[in-house]
Amino acid sequence: MSQPIEFHPSFAERSKAAVNDAHLRQSFRGAMDFLQAKRRAQFPDAAALETLRDLGADIRRYALANLPALLEQLEAQLTANGVKVHWAETPDEANAIVLDIARRHDATRMVKGKSMVSEEVGLNHAMAAAGIEALETDMGEYIVQLAGEGPSHIIMPAIHKTKQQIAELFAAKLPGVSYTDNVDELIRIGREVLRKKFAAADIGLSGVNFAVAETGTLYLVENEGNGRMCTTVPRVHIAITGIEKVVAKLDHVVPLNSLLPRSATGQPVETYQNFISRPRQPDELDGPDEVHLILLDNGRTQAYADVQLRATLQCIRCGACMNHCPVYARIGGHAYGTTYPGPIGAIISPHLLGLADTYPLAFASTLCGACAEVCPVRIPIPDILIRLRNEAQARPGTTAASLRGSGAARTAGISAIWRVWSLIYSRLGLYRLTSWFMSRGRALSPTEQGAWTKSRTPLVPAPKRLRDLLRERQR
Amino acid sequence: MGSDTQRTRRYPPKPADAYLFATCLVDQFAPQAGLDTVRLLEREGIAVHFPEEQTCCGQPAYSSGYPDEARAVARRQLELFTQPWPVVVPSGSCAAMMRHHYPKLFANDPALLAKAVALSDRIFELTEFLVHVVGFRREDCGAPCTVALHTSCQARREMGVAETSGALLADLAAVTVAVQARAEECCGFGGTFAVRQPDISAAMVTDKVASLKESGAQSVVSADCGCLFNILGRAAKQDELAGRRQASLPGEHIASFLWRRTGERHEQ
Numbered sequence: 094m095s096q097p098i099e100f101h102p103s104f105a106e107r108s109k110a111a112v113n114d115a116h117l118r119q120s121f122r123g124a125m126d127f128l129q130a131k132r133r134a135q136f137p138d139a140a141a142l143e144t145l146r147d148l149g150a151d152i153r154r155y156a157l158a159n160l161p162a163l164l165e166q167l168e169a170q171l172t173a174n175g176v177k178v179h180w181a182e183t184p185d186e187a188n189a190i191v192l193d194i195a196r197r198h199d200a201t202r203m204v205k206g207k208s209m210v211s212e213e214v215g216l217n218h219a220m221a222a223a224g225i226e227a228l229e230t231d232m233g234e235y236i237v238q239l240a241g242e243g244p245s246h247i248i249m250p251a252i253h254k255t256k257q258q259i260a261e262l263f264a265a266k267l268p269g270v271s272y273t274d275n276v277d278e279l280i281r282i283g284r285e286v287l288r289k290k291f292a293a294a295d296i297g298l299s300g301v302n303f304a305v306a307e308t309g310t311l312y313l314v315e316n317e318g319n320g321r322m323c324t325t326v327p328r329v330h331i332a333i334t335g336i337e338k339v340v341a342k343l344d345h346v347v348p349l350n351s352l353l354p355r356s357a358t359g360q361p362v363e364t365y366q367n368f369i370s371r372p373r374q375p376d377e378l379d380g381p382d383e384v385h386l387i388l389l390d391n392g393r394t395q396a397y398a399d400v401q402l403r404a405t406l407q408c409i410r411c412g413a414c415m416n417h418c419p420v421y422a423r424i425g426g427h428a429y430g431t432t433y434p435g436p437i438g439a440i441i442s443p444h445l446l447g448l449a450d451t452y453p454l455a456f457a458s459t460l461c462g463a464c465a466e467v468c469p470v471r472i473p474i475p476d477i478l479i480r481l482r483n484e485a486q487a488r489p490g491t492t493a494a495s496l497r498g499s500g501a502a503r504t505a506g507i508s509a510i511w512r513v514w515s516l517i518y519s520r521l522g523l524y525r526l527t528s529w530f531m532s533r534g535r536a537l538s539p540t541e542q543g544a545w546t547k548s549r550t551p552l553v554p555a556p557k558r559l560r561d562l563l564r565e566r567q568r
Numbered sequence: 569m570g571s572d573t574q575r576t577r578r579y580p581p582k583p584a585d586a587y588l589f590a591t592c593l594v595d596q597f598a599p600q601a602g603l604d605t606v607r608l609l610e611r612e613g614i615a616v617h618f619p620e621e622q623t624c625c626g627q628p629a630y631s632s633g634y635p636d637e638a639r640a641v642a643r644r645q646l647e648l649f650t651q652p653w654p655v656v657v658p659s660g661s662c663a664a665m666m667r668h669h670y671p672k673l674f675a676n677d678p679a680l681l682a683k684a685v686a687l688s689d690r691i692f693e694l695t696e697f698l699v700h701v702v703g704f705r706r707e708d709c710g711a712p713c714t715v716a717l718h719t720s721c722q723a724r725r726e727m728g729v730a731e732t733s734g735a736l737l738a739d740l741a742a743v744t745v746a747v748q749a750r751a752e753e754c755c756g757f758g759g760t761f762a763v764r765q766p767d768i769s770a771a772m773v774t775d776k777v778a779s780l781k782e783s784g785a786q787s788v789v790s791a792d793c794g795c796l797f798n799i800l801g802r803a804a805k806q807d808e809l810a811g812r813r814q815a816s817l818p819g820e821h822i823a824s825f826l827w828r829r830t831g832e833r834h835e836q
Contacts, residue, residue, distance in 0.1 A: 109767040118771075126750075419754045423771045457765055459758025459772075460631055461721035476672070482633025493635075502633075511629055515637035518592070518623040519644050528596050544766035548773065549801030550808065552597060559590050559599035563606065563618055 104430060104453035111424040117253060121425045124252050128416040131359020132467070149352045150471035152345045153407035156337075160397060163306040163339045164388065170309025174371040176384045184214035187389050191216065191298070191331055192223050194385060198329055200225065200295030204287075206313070206320035207231040208300030209247050209410060210333050210389055213432045213445065216298070227298070230287050230319040232280060239266050245426030247433060248357050248412040253425050287319065297323035297381065301334035302409070303349060304386070307342045310370045311386065314353065314363040321365050330381040332369070336388050337397070337406035349409060352469035357411040392444035395496060401480055402496075405440050407470040412437075414464035414474060420457055429454060436464035440477045443484075448498030452485035456502075532558050577728070579700040580654065585615045586697075587655040589645070591662045592624035593793040594821075601793065601821030605658045605694055608827055612702050616656075619648040625657075627665040630673065632760045639673055646670075646683045655690050656697045658823055659792050660723025663693040668726050693723055694823060695732040695791050706830035708740035715825070716746045716785035718776075718799060720792035721754050733791050733822055740829050746783035750775075757798035773802040781817055788819035796821065 111117055136142040156163060168178045181187035187210075195203070203225055205211060217238070220227035229238040233250035237243060240262055244250030251259070260274040263282055270282055299320055303312040311332050313320055324330045340346060354360040373380030396402045415421040415435025426434035431442040431451065439454035455478050464474045485502035487493035494500045517523045531538075531554040538553045545552065557565075586609060590602040606616045622645060630638035645666070649655050657663035670684040698704035717733055724730040730752075737745050756762065756772025763769075776799055780788050790796045796819055803817035 105765075105767075108765070112767045112771045419756070419772055420765075420768055423768050456633075456761070457768065459721070459754045459756060459761045459769075461754035461758070462725035463721070463752075463754065466725055479631060479633065482631075483635050484633075486633045508634075511632070511634040511637045515629060515634075515640045518626070518641040521621045521623065521644075524623045531596060544763040544769075545801075546805075547766055548770035548805060549798065550804040552797060552801070554596050555599045557599060559595045559602035560618070560620060562599050562603050566603075 104428070104457065107428040107430060108424045108457065111428040116255065117425055118423065120253055120255060121422050124249070125416055125422045128359060132356060132413060132416070133359075135355035135359050135361065145348060145352060146469055146471055148348045149409075149469050150407065152340060152349060153409070153470045154404075156340045156345075157397065157403055157406055159341065160336070160339065163341055164336060166306040167304055167309060167339050170306065171386055172309075174309045176309065176311075176371060176386055179385060179387045181214075181387055181389045182391070184389075184391055187214045187333060187387050187391075188216055188219035190385075190387050191333075192219070192225075194329065194331060194383075195220075195223070195225055195296060198295055200329070202290070202294045203227045203296040203298055204230050204290055204294040204319075204323050204327065205234070206297070206299035206315060206323040207234055207248075207250075208298065208333060209244070209432060210300055210335055211298060212243060213391065214333070214389065216333070228287075228290050228294075230290070230317075230323060231315070232283055232317060232319075235283055235287065236262065239263075243427070243432070245434065246412060246415060247410055247435075247437075253427065291319075291322045291326050294323075294327045296329045296331060297325075297327040298331045298333065299323050301332050301338055301386070302353070303346050304334060304339045304388075305341075305343050305346060306339055308370065310343060310368050312346050312350075313367040313369065314350065314365065315367070316358075316360075316364040318365055321367055324367060324369055325380050328381055329383045329385070330369070330372075331385045331387065333387040333389065335406075336390055336393055337408075349470075353409055353411050356413040356467065356469040357416075392446075392497070396441070396444045399495065402440075402444075402477060404472050405437075405444070405477060407472050408437055408441065409470055410437075411469055413467040413469065414472075417463040417467045419459070419461060419463065424457075429457075436474045436478075437472075440472075440474060440481065443481055443496060443498065448481065448485055448496050449501035450498070452481065452498070452502045455481035455485060528554075528558055532556060532561075577700075582612070582702055583614060583654055585617060585651065585653045587649050587651075587653050588616050588618045589622055589625070589649075589655050589657045589662070589666070589691075590618065591657065591659045591793070593797070594658060595622075597797065598793045598821060601658055601823050604821070604823040604827040605656070608698070608704075608823055609656065609702070612704065614702070617651075617653070621648055625662040625665040626673070627662060627669070628759055630665065630669060631758075635673065642666075642670060642673055642684075643680065646674075646680065646687055649687060649690065653690070654692050654697065654701065655687070656692050656694055658694040658821065659794070660693045660720040660727050660729065661792050661794055663691050663696075664722035664726035667691040693727050693729050693732075693791065695723075695736055696727065696729040698826075699732040699735050704736065704826075705739060706826075708742050708829050709831045710740070710742055710829040712742040712744070713787070714744040714746050714785050716748050716780045716783045716788045717751075717822075718755060718780070718788055718790040718792075718795055719751070720790065720795050723791060724752065733789075736822065736826060737789070740826075743829065746785035748783040748785075749779040751779075755795045755798050757794045759794070762798060769798075770802075773798050777803045777806065777817060786818075788817060789822045789825045790819070791822045793821060 217227045236251040245253040264272040421435040442451040460475045484499040489500035594602040626638040626642035667688045674680040674684040755776040756769040
């Protein structure tokens with residue numbers, strides 16, 4: 094059973110190990126290059142893309158600006174449609190709701206469509222502890238579950254694995270399966286296992302891509318058909334999602350879904366699009382008898398309450414930010430240590446887990462802006478990373494420290510260095526003096542400059558500063 | 569969210585006077601790039617003014633999460649450019665700080681915000697200024713050579729001037745610009761990122777150096793000194809470790825490259 098990954102404080106150690114893992118580096122580099130090229134091919138018209146991104150951003154901003162009202166409307170519509178709505182403030186509450194439903198149905202077997210929110214709450218672990226088998230049915234999720242791992246990417250969970258590793262895993266874990274690294278054969282083997290599980294499952298669990306307030310519709314996309322199986326075959330369907338996934342109108346799904354698969358996997362459209370509005374009706378042949386929606390907060394309201402950080406919740410979980418992140422490409426998803434890796438993980442995780450445990454992620458970026466450049470809903474990720482850096486080092490008790498865990502990265506030493514830096518560069522006399530000494534004393538420049546010179550030659554000041562050269566020139 | 573595209577920015581006609589904000593890196597570590605910037609602009613008939621009180625744009629503290637310290641430094645720079653002339657910055661990164669981040673940095677102080685916005689309107693990255701304001705066109709006097717161009721992420725994505733350095737190089741008849749893999753990817757500098765995440769940064773710059781070398785270029789040029797120091801420093805370290813006497817990847821600021829190629833001898 095996969096477990097929620099506990100955040101280990103040493104991001105530095107994990108990222109260093111990942112950087113030095115040649116196989117991992119090669120896997121991610123290849124996958125990211127492939128996905129970048131696929132996305133590029135989907136948006137040949139730059140102007141059209143920018144217009145569509147404007148529209149996507151506006152739709153998401155509108156939904157967030159009206160979040161409380163839309164959530165109430167969503168609940169009312171879903172309830173009128175016969176879908177039971179549950180509210181969970183914490184992961185424990187979400188798991189308790191699922192367990193409660195399971196107990197009422199004496200359920201022991203659950204099949205799951207892909208859901209990052211279920212990863213976020215550690216649902217599989219909670220189900221296992223209660224004696225319920227929660228089986229992942231998305232092929233990538235199935236693979237990482239079989240390996241006892243978590244996803245390394247939000248839409249391609251097993252992207253860190255080579256086909257040889259998957260072949261070994263199947264041969265080791267699945268009875269009667271011998272080693273084959275033929276991809277079609279591996280998928281056939283996996284499907285055969287899963288097909289039987291769908292038929293026998295008591296509960297199907299899924300995520301939600303967009304929850305439409307106006308109609309009370311849960312919109313769910315996928316490529317393997319497993320999502321449709323999970324939401325139609327078992328008697329009970331439980332959908333779980335974050336409160337931010339609501340959109341006002343069914344019309345709003347259209348542009349968002351024009352952005353989602355193209356930004357994510359570079360597909361023009363997903364293979365399966367599911368609009369789930371109600372349980373099976375008396376005159377219908379299939380579908381679940383019960384449909385539940387669990388709406389999870391888990392810290393999202395902290396982001397919602399802040400004018401700048403609210404933009405974090407615009408995310409439609411396409412993964413384009415990680416596909417284009419030069420840091421993610423080097424270290425992969427597991428090094429982040431959080432459910433959501435990459436740039437979006439760095440900005441959402443502080444709200445879910447607290448800044449004290451997650452601030453290293455905010456510093457794991459060059460602020461190159463590749464993420465914001467491709468974000469289909471224009472989340473200003475670099476600006477938010479800077480804000481989180483400010484918060485992480487803010488003096489506790491001041492207005493600058495406004496989040497759970499703010500100030501956790503503050504150290505007296507580093508703060509003092511920046512105060513001195515600020516003093517020198519804001520007082521011309523001091524700057525003149527120090528830069529003069531640096532240039533004239535360049536022979537004394539240290540040859541060991543910490544982390545810089547581990548991989549680079551030292552930085553040495555020029556013998557004369559520009560201001561000296563310009564003055565000489567005027568004479 | 570603070571980024572330009574060339575479509576959105578309106579450029580003024582070529583001025584008789586311009587300010588130079590040289591940046592702290594150029595002043596202390598690469599003064600030649602600053603001097604060559606002055607020469608390039610003066611040759612175009614522009615009187616270049618260098619306010620001596622300038623120090624640093626404040627970006628190191630700003631991007632490291634010390635906004636108060638950044639503000640104290642940035643505030644000094646707000647006072648320096650009293651005439652309504654354009655301010656030319658030979659760095660996309662520092663230009664982006666002054667053009668796009670100053671208004672955010674002073675958002676809570678109306679008086680300073682007005683100054684920051686007024687200044688940000690006059691900030692031009694050097695190659696942007698040469699292409700769109702000066703209309704720079706000079707004959708290439710150099711020998712045939714192949715160079716690779718590295719454009720900083722801030723020039724590319726915040727200033728929206730991904731094309732101007734390339735356009736200047738493309739105008740030089742004997743210069744071939746080598747095609748490199750993943751040209752748009754960050755070199756791994758990122759200010760304090762280079763020392764705060766040494767392993768990730770090293771992996772990034774090692775890959776960058778490899779793709780620059782694989783491009784077949786004899787040297788690399790860039791309009792940003794931070795990236796250049798990172799890339800050239802990595803290449804030089806590799807040379808040192810391999811016992812190579814000659815630089816396997818030399819490089820320079822684009823201002824120096826342009827000045828050399830377009831006939832430095834014409835300087836009065």
